[in-house]
Amino acid sequence: MTDTILEVDGLSVDIATPRGTLHAVRDISFSVRRGETLCLVGESGCGKSMTSLAIMDLLPKAAKRNARRLAFAGQDLSKASKRQINALRGNRMAMIFQEPMTALNPAYTIGNQLIEAYRQHKNASEAEARERAIFLLSKVGIASAAERLGQYPHQLSGGLRQRVMIAMALMCGPELLIADEPTTALDVTIQAQILRLLADLQRELGIAMLLITHDLGIVARIADRVAVMYAGQIVEEGPTASLFQSPKHPYTQGLIDCIPVPGRTVPGGRLGVIPGVVPSLVGDIRGCSFRDRCSRTQPICSQAPPVYETPDGQRWRCILEDAA
Structure with missing residues (x-):
């Protein structure tokens, strides 16, 4: 039996709007192994929740899902019938929604x-x-x-x-748990309790977890691996320790610079900031979607960026082969 419980390869989610097609999720790929925690990180509007809804087949009617492969425990979800999906959803794969009062x-x-x-x-x-x-x-x-x-x-x-x-x-004792920003509406003390609870339950029950958040502080405490999303794409992915110690993509670097570090950040000092806003995902997007906010942008950034990978599995989508 394979250790991989969830395989996502080439997942895209498109939504028809009066202004054109909104490409909410753009050709993303990742996997989650049994007992592992993968954190999907990024700003609001980058496609994290749409990714989770696509996996669970809970997208709104206007949204269209496409994937080269979308499989749970070897079963192809993209070809599964509604009856098969209903037998899995809530049973072997379950989701904690962002706002419990509406869920x-x-x-x-x-x-x-x-x-x-x-x-x-x-x-x-x-x-x-x-x-x-x-x-x-x-x-x-x-x-x-x-x-x-x-x-x-x-x-x-x-x-x-x-x-x-x-x-x-x-x-129902699920094998995969998707948690979509489960602590967003809670105060800091309750957030810590919920995160500790999720981590304890995951270790005790051996559940694979896909945790969606925009808080890198949460990621550092709970994740085995991290996938950073921006404008509907995964721009960097890798083991948590490697990604925090040596972020390669300028967007990942910007997110980490926004976090206060005890002993290094001067009290009252200014934290890092990423200028600008996330670009519109309506219509065609060419080249690097982060180039208008990046301090290291070059003319070549208007072309599709290559993907680099280190021996330990850290991958990033950028013209910069090394962040150093």
Whole structure:
């Protein structure tokens, strides 16, 4: 059995708009191994969430997905029927959505929403599903778990709702967990708790995790590998330690320069900044999409940049062969 649980090769997502076709995701490729955490990083609007929705086959109707290969545990998702996808989604592959208040149904209790999917996928009795729900709510740190089953989402705090979402994603024992910015709406203390919880559960249960975030501080603590997205493309990918110690793409360097470093960043001093804004993804995009914001741009940047790779697997898409 292969160690790779998710294979993405040449994934693109196009959306028709009145102004033309929006190329939300542009020919990206990556893989996730069993038990591994891959972090997908980038600014808002770079295509991270669209990537996750494309994998889960949850794209809006106007969006069109194409890929040379999109496979989960060897099964080709691009050729799977709706019935096959439904059998996988929520069962062997699950997702934690960005905002639990919109992902949870306000008209149903927490118990209803946890139990339904488990009974659907596992053909279990209500008693078995209820026992599983109580166990997982306790596992994610929710006290009085049995009593929580009768509550509605609006009766819980943001931190508790996020923990419910994690429990819901784990109900059927998935092999792959996609977490789309699971700490965005939470305060710093709760963020740290949720991240620690995800890391502990992933190690304990051996789940592969695709974590989507724009926070490199989170990445440094939790990721085995990192893929940096910009304007719908992956511009750099590699092991976390290598990427942080020696970022190759100017965009990755800019993101890292924006992070305060204890002992190096002067209190009250100015942090790094990336000038400009992400370009429009409507219509054809030629050459390097970062060239209008890059301090090292050259005339040749108007051409498609080559891809370089180091022996340890760090790859980047840029005319610059070395960041040094």
